[in-house]
Amino acid sequence: MHKPPEGVLVWLRRDLRCEDHAALSHALRSARRVWCVFVFDTGILAALPRTDRRVGFIHGSVTALDRDLRTIGSGLFVRHGEAVAQVTALAQELGVDAVFTNHDYEPAAVQRDTRARDALARLGITWCSWKDQVVFEADEILTGTGTPYSVFTPYKNAWLKRVQAADLAAHAVRPHAGRLAPLPTPLDTGVPTLQELGFAPADMSQYLMPGSRGARALLQEFLARIDAYAEARDYPAVKGPSYLGVHLRFGTVSIRELARLARDRALAASRGAEVWLSELIWRDFYHQILHHHPHVVNRPFRAEYDTLAWDTGPEAQRLFAAWCEGRTGYPLVDAAMAQLNQSGYMHNRLRMLTASFLTKDLGLDWRWGERYFAEKLNDYDLAANNGGWQWAASTGCDAQPYFRIFNPVTQSRKFDPQGKFIRRYLPALAGLDDTRVHTPWLAGPTELQDSGLVLGHDYPRPLVDHDEARQRTLARFAAVRSG
DSSP states (O other), X not given: OOSOOSEEEEEESSOOOSSSOHHHHHHHHHOSEEEEEEEEEHXXXXXXXXXXXXXXXXXXXXXXXXXXXXXXXXXXEEEEEOHHHHHHHHHHHHTOSEEEEEOOOSHHHHHHHHHHHHHHHHTTOEEEEEOOSSSSOTTSSBOTTSOBOOSHHHHHHHHHHHOOGGGGOOOOOGGGGGGBOOOOGGGOOOOOOTTTTTOOOOOOTTTOOOHHHHHHHHHHHHHTTGGGHHHHTTOTTSOOSOOOHHHHHTTSSXXXXXXXXXXXXXXTTOHHHHHHHHHHHHHHHHHHHHHHOGGGGTSOSSGGGGGOOOOOSHHHHHHHHHHHTTOSSOHHHHHHHHXXXXXXXXXXXXXXXXXXXXXXXXXXXXXXXXXXXXXXXXXXXXXXHXXXXXXXXXXXXXXXXXXXXXXXXXXXXXXXXXXXXXXXXOGGGTTSOTTGGGOGGGOOHHHHHHHTOOBTTTBOOOSSOHHHHHHHHHHHHHHHHTO
């Protein structure tokens, strides 16, 4: 822009907070009057089930953000409809010179933003977009030859070498909050109810508090135990993870703040913080993979695996349904799926295990599992979900080698040794001892009778024999590699 804008409309999407916010900070520092808008986009909502925890979380976070903005003299315009049309109409009604927003990297979002920029340009309204949801994006971290990284460890090393305090500094909002303008009464329609949006209430309170306050509470609780993260994160019955994934996904917390806290603690010799920072860097890594290789949305990162012969047909569909419903006969796999189906959350170790089981034990296409996770996960993020699934299926960048196949029993004994997690989600197995809870099909008649368990009725027998499934997977990959 050649001159500072008089009025700016900030379009919020994956950034539902009013602290450390790139687009909002830039708007407040450059314009005299600033408003904020969020759109419940019918183009996205139409594809979702009518009871969706994420819509409930977003609705709660939008309501909280509106409340926060009203405490400082403004408020949040909330609209329901086609996003580009809604933002364009509001920008016209307010008479703003510019619409500011933060980059959104998913292919469909890029197309939407191109339409928005073009529609606004026809009205003489400037479009400005800023980096906010990652620390480094697109071409900011490249190899010495100027190409994108496809292996994580060199990328992480380059990330750590590149990062400076300025990269993690907050984009201040409060010092300039006086430029937030009151909402004109005729345009202030408030926050629609979930019912008005066409959704049934999905009570998230027992799992997750929405909004910045929810993120702040989780972060403070996690910082008290972050030093133990490196060890505790692998055990699903232990409070090890940060549980901040959904807050990162919808921007109720800033990635810069989290990376800054992790880096500072890591530099002070906290191994837990060092490992957590590495997990945050994985997030940047998968976003740049999606940017440079958008074909991964529908196809393997590694083209040679386009011809992998995944199982199909009615039997494959039966196995997939059993996996989705937690009826595989492998307790830790089934407990993980129960956790996902009940809460919308799955422990990261178990995401790897269940994905490996679907692709390597059942021989089913990773895209089936990816789509199921996309429907169920509260923290679903295209880049990370796709990257994780392709890692487990051995079709992606820096993937798990195809010949390393998670053994569901070994994983169960190692990471849930006392069966606490299994018993929490599979109460039918609660009466088995700590040995048999991992392998109920090996229990003898007396053990089964004493535990009150009827195999095949209270809990299924294994769908497949792991050792036999492993050999089929090795043959499946060998056929491609020798072709």
